Amino acid sequence: MAKELWLSLPVKDLAKSRQFFAELGFSFHPRHEGSDAMAGLIIGDKQVMVMLVPETTFKQFTSHDIADTERGSEVLISFDAESKEEVDELLAKVDRAGGTIYGKPSDQGWMYGAGFSDLDGHRWNVLYMDESQMPKG
Missing domain, CATH: 3.10.180.10 (2,3-Dihydroxybiphenyl 1,2-Dioxygenase, domain 1)
Incomplete structure (x- = not known):
């Protein structure tokens, strides 16, 4: 059975997203430190990881269009x-x-x-x- 959970979110600019969440006080998993491919945002004591993934990579992972967050969630x-x-x-x-x-x-x-x-x-x-x-x- 599953031991960990990762949520992936597409981002337009990984560096800006990292900076945004760092300014909110969140930490990142060291596994992806310095990576241009993704960043592992750590949430809570159970350390659920939200993966911030550049949109082009996210599209490759999902083989699907990215939701338009201007029109829906x-x-x-x-x-x-x-x-x-x-x-x-x-x-x-x-x-x-x-x-x-x-x-x-x-x-x-x-x-x-x-x-x-x-x-x-x-x-x-x-x-x-x-x-x-x-x-x-």
Whole structure:
């Protein structure tokens, strides 16, 4: 059975995408350090890897057209934050790094989150959840 999971996202400019996510505070897997072919963005304690892959290479992998992120979403990648403040801090970093905030922070009592798009229009969700306050049912 599978031991690891990799998600692959096509990017127009690998160097700019690396810089964008580094400015947000993400780290990269050393396996692809200095590579022009791809970058392994590390997400969370379980170290799920999101592969940033140049569009031409992505097309070779999939033998398929790339989704137009101006017109639709192919995936929503969500990750957690430690606090509401961390959500807000990340959004400030997204704004400074050139990303787009498409969903302003929303507070549902037990969950606080927001959505942003990276430089290539891929949509991301950052959520703080207080599971002790989560509705039962």
